[in-house]
Amino acid sequence: MRIGISSSLVHTSPEDWAQKMQALGCRSVVFPVDYTKPDSVIDAYAASAKEYDLQIAEVGIWRNALAVKEQERQAAMEYSIGQLKLADRIGARCCVNVIGSTGARWDGAYAENFTSKVWDQAVRMIQEIIDEAKPQNTFFTIEPMPWMYPTSPEEYVKLLDDVKRDAFGVHMDVINMINTPQRYFFPEPFVEHCFELLGDQIKSCHLKDILLGQKFTFRLQECACGEGTFCLERYAELAQKADPEMPMIIEHLHSDKEYIDSVIYIRKRLKKILG
Numbered sequence: 001m002r003i004g005i006s007s008s009l010v011h012t013s014p015e016d017w018a019q020k021m022q023a024l025g026c027r028s029v030v031f032p033v034d035y036t037k038p039d040s041v042i043d044a045y046a047a048s049a050k051e052y053d054l055q056i057a058e059v060g061i062w063r064n065a066l067a068v069k070e071q072e073r074q075a076a077m078e079y080s081i082g083q084l085k086l087a088d089r090i091g092a093r094c095c096v097n098v099i100g101s102t103g104a105r106w107d108g109a110y111a112e113n114f115t116s117k118v119w120d121q122a123v124r125m126i127q128e129i130i131d132e133a134k135p136q137n138t139f140f141t142i143e144p145m146p147w148m149y150p151t152s153p154e155e156y157v158k159l160l161d162d163v164k165r166d167a168f169g170v171h172m173d174v175i176n177m178i179n180t181p182q183r184y185f186f187p188e189p190f191v192e193h194c195f196e197l198l199g200d201q202i203k204s205c206h207l208k209d210i211l212l213g214q215k216f217t218f219r220l221q222e223c224a225c226g227e228g229t230f231c232l233e234r235y236a237e238l239a240q241k242a243d244p245e246m247p248m249i250i251e252h253l254h255s256d257k258e259y260i261d262s263v264i265y266i267r268k269r270l271k272k273i274l275g
Contacts, residue, residue, distance in 0.1 A: 001240045001274060002055050003207075003266055004028035005259045006251040014041075018048035024260060025267050028057040028093075028247035034079075035086035046090040057204045057247030058171075059087035059095045059138075064107070065125050066100030066118065076100075077129065084133035084140055093247060094141040094203035096171045099148045100125070109147035122149060123162045130165045139169035139203050144176045151177060153197040160201065170198045173206040174235060175222055184212055184220060187231045191238060199242040207232075207248040207266065224253060226265050236273045 004026045011017040021029055029049060033041055049056055061083045063076035080097060087095035099122045102112035112118060130140050142150065142159065150156040156170060174191055177183070183190045195202075209228030213219035225232060239246040250262050267274060 002027035002247045004057055004247055004249045006030050006249055007259045008032035009256050014044040014048040018052040018054055021054055022052045024263050028055040030058045031056050035082040056090055056092040057249055059083050059092045061097035064100040066121055080129045081132045084135055087138040088135040091137050094139045096141045096143050098143050098145050113148040126163045130167050135167045139167055141169045141171035141203055143171045143173050146176055146179045153194045157197055169203045170201040171204055172202045175208050175210050178210055188234050191235050195238040202242055204247045205239050207250045224262055236270050240273055
């Protein structure tokens with residue numbers, strides 16, 4: 001298992017970036033530049049990652065490839081294909097996006113996100129991205145979200161079956177699928193079920209925590225590792241068992257200091273698993 005962070009930290013050069021990641025104790029990274037950058041810049045970051053034994057876990061997309069506005073959708077598709085080609089070029093574990101939304105916010109919660117029409121559109125979208133990029137060294141993946149497909153491991157299995165592409169894999173953000181009281185209060189059986197159904201196809205994992213608010217009604221909030229109630233040890237054990245090189249990426253913190261503190265905390269808490 002390789003701990004990493006979604007932040008690239010403040011840095012002055014590709015080598016400075018890689019040095020800081022290694023010094024922090026990270027062994028996996030999110031690639032910090034996109035496909036629109038000059039080849040020389042991309043190559044320098046990839047070379048520095050290799051030199052410092054930093055596994056490139058993810059190339060992110062974070063665009064709405066199901067946008068209702070055609071111009072926005074086409075731009076997102078072009079970006080998705082470009083990012084997947086980049087991930088393939090640098091040998092990243094995966095390229096990742098969310099399914100997308102039917103409203104104004106690219107990752108927003110809308111009832112229409114759960115229609116059969118959107119499911120069919122999502123399947124075709126994933127197929128088109130993979131077919132256009134033709135990856136040989138990486139996988140296209142979808143991060144589960146609380147308010148868009150897939151919201152459960154069963155839905156992810158169905159998505160894999162419907163897409164029918166060898167280059168389509170799984171991105172595991174189990175916190176995003178904790179969306180019921182049962183999953184919140186009894187997370188270990190749920191996490192075990194996720195890995196039972198999807199473990200051999202998981203390419204990268206996000207690492208964070210979750211906490212139930214004390215006001216009505218049922219309010220779940222993601223938070224930094226250690227500030228919630230999630231079974232981090234069991235999650236890490238299952239990831240390690242699925243793949244000893246599995247990246248676990250800490251995300252959604254607000255400053256370099258918070259990321260640094262979180263890595264220190266996780267390395268201490270998961271010391272027995274990390275070795």
